[in-house]
Amino acid sequence: MGKYLLRRLLIAIPTLLLISMVVYAILALAPGDPLSQFGLDPRVPPEVRENIRRQLGLDQPWHVRYVKWLIAALQGDLGYSFQSRVPVSELIAQKLPNTLSVLGVAYVLAVLLAIPIGVVSAVKRYSFFDHAATTFAFIGFSVPTFFTGIILILIFSVKLHWLPFIYQSTLNVSLFDMESILAQLKQSIMPITVLTLFQTATLVRFVRSEMLENMPLDYVRTARAKGLQERFVVIRHVLRNSLIPVVTLIALGVPAIFGGALITEQIFRIPGIGLMLVAAIEQSDTPVVMGATLMFSVLVVLFNIVADLLYGVLDPRIRYD
Secondary structure, three states, rough: HHHHHHHHHHHHHHHHHHHHHHHHHHHOOOOOOOOHHOEEEEOHHHHHHHHHHHHHHOOOOOOHHHHEEEEEHHHOOOOEOOOOEEEEEEEEHHHHHHHHHHHHHHHHHHHHHHHHHHHHHHHOOOOOHHHHHHHHHHHHOOOHHHHHHHHHHHHHHOOOOOOOOOOOOOOOOOOOOHHHHHHHHHHHHHHHHHHHHHHHHHHHHHHHHHHHHHHHHHHHHHHHHHOOHHHHHOOOOOOOHHHHHHHHHHHHHHHHHHHHHHHHHHHHHOOOOOHHHHHHHHOOOOOHHHHHHHHHHHHHHHHHHHHHEEEHHHHOOOOOO
16 A cells, blocks of 8 residues: 555656646736736836836746746745735635634534434435435425525524624634634534535435445345345445545545635625635735645645545455556
8 A cells, every 4th residue: 555655646747847837827817917906006106116017026927937936835835925925825825714714614514414414315225215305306406505604694694693604713712712712603503514415415415326226236145145234335335335436525625615606705704715816816916826726736645546445445345456
C-alpha cells in the first residue's frame, strides 16, 4: 500500500500543476481589471494607477506572473489580495471556520441519515417507508437549494420570527455562555437544514440502488443458507459491498460541497469560502481565486486517494500493488 500511495501522490503533483496553470490562464485572459475601482475614481491620477499595476505585477505577461505565483505557492506564500491587501492564507483561515461550522455539520448529518434510510428502504422494498423515502429523495434532489432556503426564510424568519435569516459572523460563542451557543444554533439551523436535505436525498438514492443490486447475488443467498441472521447478512455482507461505490460519492462530495454551497452562503450571507470566492471572481482578485481553487483541487485529489484506500478496507479482495 505504501508504494501505491506514493505513486498516487506523485501523479497528483502534475495534476495540481496543470489545474493551477489552466485556472490562472483563464483568470488572466478573462475580461475584468483588478484596478477597475481606481479607474472609476477621478481623484486617482493615471500615473498612480500605473504605479500600482506595476507593483502588483499586472504589467507582466500572464505566464510570467503564473511562474512567480507558483514559486511563491510552493514556499507556502499564496500572495496578497488585490482588494484588501491581506494575505490569502489569512483570508482562507478566517473564512474556513464559518464554512466548516455549516457545511461540515450538514455533510456529516447527511451521511449519517442517508445510509440507514437507504438500507431500510432497500430491505423493505415497496413498503410505505420505501415509498416515503423515495419521494423524499426525488423532491430533495430536484428542488434547488436556493428555493428551499427562501421557503425556510419566509416561514421561520418572516412569518414566525423564530430564526434569524442573516448569519452573524461576529458572534462570539463560548462553551460557558449558553446564550451564545443557542444564538449560534438558531442561525445555523436553516442553512444546515437546506444542505442536509439536498445531500441526504442524493446519497439515499445511491445507497438504496446499490443495496438492491447486491441483495439478489449468490453470496447473499449463500450467507442466508448458512443460517446467518438477516441483520448480520444485510450489514456484514450486503451493506459492506454496497458501500464501495457509495464511498466514492461520499469522498468526492466533501470538496464538491464547498463549491455547491455557494448559493446557500449567498442566501444566508454566511461569510465563508464560497462567498469569498464569488466576491473575488467579481473583482478579478486573482490571488484569492487561485488560493481557493488550489484548496479545492487539493481536496479533490486527496479524497480521491482516500476513497481508493477505503476500497481495500471494504473489500479484502482489492490489493494495492
